Amino acid sequence: MTDTSIEAREIDRSQMRVSDELAIEITDMNKWYGTFHVLRDINLSVYRGERIVICGPSGSGKSTLIRCINRLEEHQSGRIIVDGTELSSDLKNIDKIRSEVGMCFQHFNLFPHLTILENCTLAPIWVRKVPKREAEETAMHFLTKVKIPDQANKYPGQLSGGQQQRVAIARSLCMRPRIMLFDEPTSALDPEMIKEVLDTMIELAEEGMTMICVTHEMGFAQAVANRVIFMDQGQIIEQNEPREFFNNPQSDRTKLFLSQILGH
Amino acid sequence: MSDTHAQTVRFVRESMLPPAEPPTKERGAVKWVRENLVSSWLNAILTILSIYFIWYVVSHVAPWFLNGIWDASSLSECREIRDATLGPDAEAACFAVIADRWQQLLFGFYPQDQYWRPVLALVAFFVALAPVLFPGLPKRMLWFTAASPFVMFFLIWGGSIWGPIFIALGFVIGWLVWRFLAPVAGPILALIAAIIVPILYWYFVAGLAATEAGGLIPIGLERVESRDLGGFLLSIIIGLSGIILSMPLGILLALGRQSDLFLINKVSVGFIETIRGVPLIVWLFTAQLILGYFLPPGTTFDITLRVIIMVTLFSSAYIAEVVRGGLAALPKGQYEAADALGLDYWKSMRLIILPQALKISIPGIVNTFIGLFKDTTLVVFIGLLDPIGFSNAIRASTDWNGIYWELFVFIGVLFFIFCYSMGRYSLYLEKKLAREHR
């Protein structure tokens, strides 16, 4: 665990308001890989402004769950409604939802043949049809926000892992998403880079972004999440607000998991 | 301090060392020879053997080459000159055959006073290619690139200028149909319409319109028949058209083979496997015999065009496999990141996937192109007079009966120049992209 830095930081909660408007609604969702039942009866409502952390042992289906939200994976039964639009095989809906939902991956997945600036302007120009000048201004705005405006003309391969992940965040933000998904954004990074990425994510939370993060950074969960979800074997085992979740876990699996990751 | 040290010695550097020259034996020619030629006994023996081999080859070929006779009107005259000047046992090439027949080897039976046309077409080709090969050039040049196939066609074959214009118009029509139908009817329907409408247009309208326009405003160049095209000109026409046309087709086939859509996938796989599984020469015979049956009665379909179509299909199957390798080599994350940003299939292919996949595939693509270019010499078997065909014809004449090497050396050098330049360009591109993207 590398969380000392976060506790030292004063979190500004003034903008972190959870509204009663639904951002994501998942009901009775099931998914199989072939015959393997990865996600079982998932029910989850996410309200606008919520910061949700999903944790659980490896292979429990965390990635699969958030990848279903922007249809990188297809679910086989149940419903997923994102921003009022239901995910079905209708391609128009899928593209619409994808342009509203930003996603950051464990391995950044920047486009290595484009510069940092081009990485950030590509989707706004080609999907949102924003004029190039304007897209570049927006990109510079967000690159400044993640504190790497001076790297704009470099290629991703010339940046450190932490910088690349921050570019990836900026790239998603350039589409002005209403929801951000993070899939273990810090787990491919060295400890000193984890902090810079988490700081960026905390800033986002402070601005009221709806976020779902798969992460094992429990310090981050305690500091900014308003709900922690524990998954195991494709099911949601327990969810609670962070203090209760960490201090007073109910299920035995949760206790075991927490003792394993907090224990040493 | 760990206890492996018995004691700790304090040390602080007071003056910095200036960089020094490396020792002599580590530099220059001596070092190079030591490292590259005689670094071990085995290496030394191999070096000596190689030097002997090179000397053997050069000592036999060089006199033949340097004694070459350029000025004679027949092989027997060559021999007389050699006997008179060098003696009957001397080795001497008779390059006079090239001096005598270079026009045929290069241009076939193309009318001599019109040689400027194919030459100009080649220049046009390089101008058209420049903005594609060297991205630094102004984008506006690409308009010429788009028009260049028709310009080159007109220059080489001549005839009325209206033919190429009305054929080109078909592509514009297809593009317009796509442009205006795609937002209304969806991409699949629009694509089908954008293919069918131009075909109908070419079939029923284009020929008639061209004849009418030609009647009203007759502009054109002297017509050159396909059977008069020959020599290296023919190789270039077939090779370059094949290369240019097979590239987009190959990419589409590679995407088709990767597609989840059942029908598209199976058609692509079937096409690629069929084309690859049968020798090119069989396809060329097919082109000669069968392709004519599929055409509307009364139209004679030019044999050169038929061969170009076959060569294109053949190499597109290979390109498809090379590109598929590149597509498969890309990490899955690239596809996912493109999807997650909301790019649709064609945009993510065009902007994210293909630029990277093609970059990986450059060596394989160029390799395929070089192979294709040399395979054009197979057309000699269906009676077209490419350089090899002409070398046979030249040998069949009484003047040059019995001459072999000189012609083959000349033809070999011509092909080598083209293939070697392609290879060099591919290296340049690889280096450039590697520098940019790392």
Ligand SMILES: Nc1ncnc2c1ncn2[C@@H]1O[C@H](COP(=O)(O)OP(=O)(O)OP(=O)(O)O)[C@@H](O)[C@H]1O
């Ligand atoms: N494409 C796939 N095909 C088949 N099985 C898969 C596929 N992707 C994931 N799985 C399986 O589904 C289960 C859930 O995977 P998932 O990646 O969602 O786990 P996770 O909770 O994110 O784990 P981790 O913490 O290791 O990232 C795993 O058992 C995995 O082996």
Ligand SMILES: [Mg+2]
């Ligand atoms: Mg995962």
